[in-house]
Amino acid sequence: LTSYTVSNIKIMTLNVKGINHVIKRRKIVSSLKKDRVQIALLQETHLTDSEHLKLKRDWVGQIYYSSFDTKSTGVAILIHKNLPFTLNAIVRDTDGRFILITGLLYGEQILLGSVYAPNTFDRSFYSNFLAKTSSVCLNHVIIGGDFNCGLNAETDYNPAKSQPPSKMAKATMDFCSDLGLFDAWRVCNPHVKDFTFYSRPNFSFSRIDYMFVSRSVLDRTQGCLINTCALSDHSSVSMEFLPPYYDPLSRHWRLNPALLSDPEFVKYLDQWELFLSTNDLPGVSASTLWEAGKAFLRGSIISFTSAKKKSNLAKQLLLERDITNLEREFKKSSSVSVLKKLDAVRSALDQLLTQKAEAICYAKHRLFESGNKPGRLLARLAQGKKGSYAIPSLKDKKGVLQFETKYISKIMKEFYQDLYSPECQNTADVRKPFLRLRLPPLIRVRVFGAASQLGSSRPSSPQPCPPAPPAGPQGVPGPDWRCNLSNVSWVDPGAFCRQDMPETPPRGGVQEAS
Secondary structure, three states, rough: OOEOOOEEEEEEEEOOHHHHHHHHHHHHHHHHHHOOOEEEEEOOOOHHHHHHHHHHOEEEEEEEOOOOOOOOOEEEEEEEHHHHHOOOOEEEOOOOOEEEEEEEEEEEEEEEEEOOOOOOHHHHHHHHHHHHHHHHHOEEEEEEEEOOOOOOOOOOOOOOOOOOOHOOOOOOOHHHHHOOOEEEEHHHHOOOOOOOEOOOOOOOEEEEEEEEEHHHHOOOOEEEEOHHHHHOOOOOOEEOOOOOOOOOOOEOOOOOHHHHHHHHHHHHHOEEEEEEHHOOOOOHHHHHHHHHHHHHHHHHHHHHHHHHHEEEEEHHHHHHHHHHHHHHHHHHHHHHHHHHHHHHHHHHHHHHHHHHHHHHHHHOOHHHHOOOOOOOHHHHHHOOOOOOOOOOOEEOOOOOOEOOHHHHHHHHHHHHHHHHHOOOOOHHHHHHHHOOOOOOOOOOHHHHHHHOOOOOOOOOOOOOOOOOOOOOOOOOOOHOOOOOOOEEEEEEEHHHHOOOOOOHHHOOOOOOOO
């Protein structure tokens, strides 16, 4: 089944403080997925070129990075596989301090950048960064990262500083002024005092992580937040902004095959019996009942999986909520006792996330056991490396590049209509040979006889069946229906006798972009 949703674009910047270990990499990627981040700007990755590619997994469809010779500095940009971004150019820093990419996003030219500024003032870095950014600067600009300085001595530090802005702060403000960039968080929160980093040696807070955007992006910004500091010593900064147009995002729903082995889920499917007993009335056709039943069953399954997911995340969400409250209290009081509680809760959350990441890694021991043996393992892994199915743009008959989904669907529809339309327009000449054929008619008695052979809709016992192809248009995978669903009556055989089933069952419940 296909559903269509419209959402904002969420971008996040985070100093990860090194992700050399596979467990921490998985925790970072899983955390970004949980927060539904579509563009991630990472700093201090401490990875080489080959190790950066290991971040391209799960939801990450594109990755761009800049690394140094040794395992220090390093920045990266992760882009969701469903985001229609087409790369045009890449600008890398040889020291792994910044990465700039330009490309098409929803048909608009945009510049994305991830920056990790030096801890001390370095004139050559700022001059090089300004020159490289100016050479590729566009109307739509988003640059995020760790700039290692507060722009305002009073509002960006706690305790506040009395001395004038540092050279690094002046260089950063000059950079924003020259390119016409704005501090998105400060614009969205003009009277709020919050921080992204806590220095334990100096016992001071500072806001040194920023999201700088151009005016065109700022006008579409829906909000900018400083999030909980959980997996690093820096808090992440996230921003949501509107795409240039409301383009519905298609998402193919598929039944999770693992649910069919869950007795609780199989019992939950008894709601289908309740649906039939409530809606299978004399005035309701089988076609209407079947179409409504599919939507009801799909909604019930989504409800079940959502509740189970929330139950599994309950402890994690509780710890994150405690961290948020303790951070807010610690920023106000700077109490040592509150800091100890905060460290304890952070440690508990880190341990929980580590256990989840290790469980996933250990579950893949088959890669070691079957690594040098012939079989389907390699074929399945290769199948999972398919590229993105998203079509960012298509040219119409006039040669104009279209980016919106409704126009792309229209172009493809017209193309296949022209492709499969008959070349012979005189239908009478085409039908003449078939009219001469003498075919035996199918009388109504035979129709009822064929329908009666279907038998009961309730199988007496589960029957073994051979493996079937993957999930079809209805989102149901074939091979995993080999479980005991004898209590579920899926189709009424009387519908075949009455001949009131849908004309095209495979298309039932599939929506089209409009």
